[in-house]
Amino acid sequence: MIDALPIMVSVFPFGLVYGVLAVKSGLTAVEALLSSIIVLAGASQFISLPLFAAGVGPWVIIGTVFIVNIRHFIMGAAISGKMKEPEVFPRLIASYFLVDETFALAAAAWDTDRTTSIRDYLIGSGIVAGSSWLVSTYMGAVFGNLLGDPTRLGLDFAVAAAFIGLLIPQIKGKPEIVVMLWSALFSLFFYFFIPGNWYILLGSILGAVTGALVTSDAD
Amino acid sequence: MRIEILLTLLGMGAVTYLTRVLFIVFLDDERLSPFVRRCLRFVPVAVLTSIIIPLVAAPGGRFSPTWDNPYFLAGFLTAGLAAATKNLVITVLGGIGFILLFKILVV
Numbered sequence: 001m002i003d004a005l006p007i008m009v010s011v012f013p014f015g016l017v018y019g020v021l022a023v024k025s026g027l028t029a030v031e032a033l034l035s036s037i038i039v040l041a042g043a044s045q046f047i048s049l050p051l052f053a054a055g056v057g058p059w060v061i062i063g064t065v066f067i068v069n070i071r072h073f074i075m076g077a078a079i080s081g082k083m084k085e086p087e088v089f090p091r092l093i094a095s096y097f098l099v100d101e102t103f104a105l106a107a108a109a110w111d112t113d114r115t116t117s118i119r120d121y122l123i124g125s126g127i128v129a130g131s132s133w134l135v136s137t138y139m140g141a142v143f144g145n146l147l148g149d150p151t152r153l154g155l156d157f158a159v160a161a162a163f164i165g166l167l168i169p170q171i172k173g174k175p176e177i178v179v180m181l182w183s184a185l186f187s188l189f190f191y192f193f194i195p196g197n198w199y200i201l202l203g204s205i206l207g208a209v210t211g212a213l214v215t216s217d218a219d
Numbered sequence: 220m221r222i223e224i225l226l227t228l229l230g231m232g233a234v235t236y237l238t239r240v241l242f243i244v245f246l247d248d249e250r251l252s253p254f255v256r257r258c259l260r261f262v263p264v265a266v267l268t269s270i271i272i273p274l275v276a277a278p279g280g281r282f283s284p285t286w287d288n289p290y291f292l293a294g295f296l297t298a299g300l301a302a303a304t305k306n307l308v309i310t311v312l313g314g315i316g317f318i319l320l321f322k323i324l325v326v
Binding site: 013014017027028030031034035038039040041043044045047048050052058060061065067068069070071072073074076077079080083088091092094095096098135140154155156157158159161162163164165167168169170171175176179182183184186187188191192199200203204205206207208209210211212213215217 | 220221223224225226227228229230231232234235236237238239240241242243244246251253254255256257258259260261262263264265266267268269270271272273274275276277280290293294297298301302305306307308310311313314315316317318319322
């Protein structure tokens with residue numbers, strides 16, 4: 001759990017930003033907090049905000065969130081191979097705490113110390129990171145309610161700025177740039193020609209496929 | 220607390236948990252083809268781009284990738300700021316600063 005203190009600190013401002021933007025997107029502070037408890041996935045929760053703000057239907061939001069989360073397949077497959085304990089119930093609990101940050105910590109832990117229980121490590125670091133996420137979400141939401149009209153304060157752009165801040169550090173090379181360009185084209189196309197805000201879902205799937213087409217397993 | 224929001228959140232939580240639990244509890248690790256693994260690697264970049272581009276290049280549903288669109292301009296500078304700092308809080312605050320500035324300058 002001591003290992004998780006840095007992510008406790010790094011998650012906190014992220015949760016504050018989420019809380020502020022959630023209330024500016026029309027959720028109440030309690031709904032924002034519930035989102036952090038029920039979903040416990042930063043990227044998915046952020047991505048749902050412009051959709052909630054646009055008032056789109058629940059299936060579009062749930063479908064988009066699913067696509068954002070299919071990266072958990074890879075993380076789950078990797079971490080499952082490192083879990084020695086076969087019991088189902090503790091694994092069901094550990095699964096809830098599989099987030100980007102705890103996965104990164106667990107991956108570092110199984111590289112350095114093979115005696116650690118990866119399952120318990122995931123639960124421990126998840127409790128630390130998760131509690132920081134809940135507290136910061138609620139604080140951000142309460143603070144966000146004190147701020148005034150979102151458009152006047154430039155907060156309508158804040159969601160886009162947050163996504164830009166998440167995207168740019170992930171651009172590591174040419175394949176990512178190709179994915180970016182194609183996702184941009186696909187999303188704009190579906191944004192204008194398909195009604196109902198499916199553009200994120202469709203743009204993401206087709207963009208990710210172009211990435212797989214321009215790379216090989218040797219990369 | 221609105222019931223339709225609660226149900227949407229429960230649906231979001233259910234699909235999120237499903238993606239987490241599938242390989243940890245129910246499936247073997249080796250069930251994904253290499254092509255699918257490569258697709259999954261690019262999902263975060265593809266998702267984020269698909270959200271950002273319509274927000275900045277077509278705010279309010281009107282396609283305007285031009286310099287007199289404050290969202291487009293602010294999007295570019297925010298990306299530069301993100302590349303320079305790699306810090307989410309600075310990027311968001313800087314982005315808010317850019318959009319306020321350009322809304323004053325452009326309009």
